[in-house]
């Protein structure tokens with residue numbers, strides 16, 4: 198069983214998104230899966246360029262993106278994955294720019310504009326979407342971010358298979374709040390939450406990794 202996970206945060210070590218992803222992959226590995234973590238900010242790639250090669254009637258294969266860049270070999274590996282996980286910080290109410298670019302390239306080739314919207318991905322697999330963000334659950338709703346996050350969840354459901362949504366709210370943004378502008382945050386509360394609650398979230402992420410592998414779609 199192959200599990201592939203994408204980190205859409207430019208912060209690749211010890212920060213919120215990557216730490217949760219590492220825990221998911223640990224859970225998956227302990228359940229016997231082979232795992233791969235792809236740091237999107239290590240790759241030079243673009244979003245969809247609207248070339249429509251994947252929609253040509255005489256195309257050689259379905260579900261293949263014609264753009265040739267660092268993401269191309271990774272998309273080939275997604276084709277063989279049994280579990281697909283995307284983790285991203287929330288930037289302006291949505292995914293980070295690199296994650297958006299990934300999602301365009303992931304989804305569009307498998308979407309053939311058929312009336313029934315049937316995905317061209319060859320199998321149904323488990324998927325998961327991890328978001329980390331500054332706001333708490335209440336503001337997530339107040340600002341309307343939940344609408345967008347649920348939309349992306351539905352896209353993963355539809356193109357690849359059932360998607361678990363994992364929301365990590367009220368995250369710690371700086372390790373030392375005194376060094377940065379941060380008037381609107383309660384630094385002490387952030388630190389406390391990080392120390393007391395984040396380890397629990399890591400455990401939940403680990404359990405999710407196990408679940409994704411042991412209960413195939």
Ligand SMILES: Cc1cc2nc3c(=O)[nH]c(=O)nc-3n(C[C@H](O)[C@H](O)[C@H](O)COP(=O)(O)O)c2cc1C
Nearest residue numbers: 206212213214286287288289290329330331332368
């Ligand atoms: C450019 C930028 C935009 C952000 N926009 C939001 C936002 O709209 N809502 C929010 O709750 N947090 C926002 N944040 C905070 C991050 O989502 C949050 O700190 C996240 O947990 C960072 O993930 P990381 O630690 O894995 O990098 C933003 C951060 C940056 C750098």
